Amino acid sequence: MTINGNITVRVACELAAAEGIVREWYLDSARPPKGTWGIGVTNDSGHLVDRYKDKPTSIERVLQIYIWLLRTNYVPAVLAAFKGRVLTEAQLAAALSFQYNTGAIGETAWVSLFLAGKVAEARKFLETHYLNNGDLKQRRLDEAALFFDGKWKHLDGIVNVYPVSKPSYLPGKPVRVDIRADVAAALAAQ
Structure with a gap:
């Protein structure tokens, strides 16, 4: 199935499941830690996340911002990197996951190798680079399986939703939530 940049429920859920959801401001695992919210969103995105410190939001709000960011920041970067090539739904999902996690879709060698x-x-290259000292090895393998083989990992729409532990502001033990209906609503609203 070719989708040419259209975000589907399956695409949005696949990436959200790889990232997880935190409904209030937290400190991510970067060195040094960075204030983050929602589905890995920082102030660098253009959406100011500091407003969510000690103020949890709904999953619906998280998904509204997430879909907006995918459409305005991430899909255009992916489409530009693939130079007008029509991507399948699985390829778009994998490339979006890579871009969302690394921001490097426009400069990575795996894309230029694929285009060649x-x-x-x-x-x-995709399976062996951008691994963050091994922490992201499984994610890169999942992205490669999705992009090159069409093998989806998160077809059930179930995502880890993490509370924030205080005073550390680190994510706590997650609960599993089916977000498919909320993603569909967010996609239809924008």
């Missing part, structure tokens, strides 16, 4: 028809080399 060097598919095996592109896959190997």
Whole structure:
């Protein structure tokens, strides 16, 4: 199925499940830690997240901002990187996941290798780079399986929703939530 940049419920849920949801401001795992909210959103995105410190929001609000950011920041970067190539739904989801996590879709070698028809080399590069000292190895493998094989990992729409532990402001033990209906509503509203 080709979708040419259209975000589907499945695409949005796949990426959200890879990221998780935190409904209030927290400190991420970066060094140094950065104030974050929602689905990995920081002030750098253009949406000011400091307003959510000690003020949890609804999952619906998180998803509204998430869909807005995908449409305005991430999908255009992915489409530009693939230079007018029509992507399948799975390829878009995998490339969005990579871009959302790394911000490097426009400069990474795996995309240029893929565009040059060097598919095996592109896959190997994706699977072995941007691993954050191994912490992101499984994510890169999942993205490669999705992009090159069409193998979805999160078809059930179930996402980890984390509370914020205080005073550390680190994510706590998650609960699992089906967000498909809320994603569909957020997509329809924008």
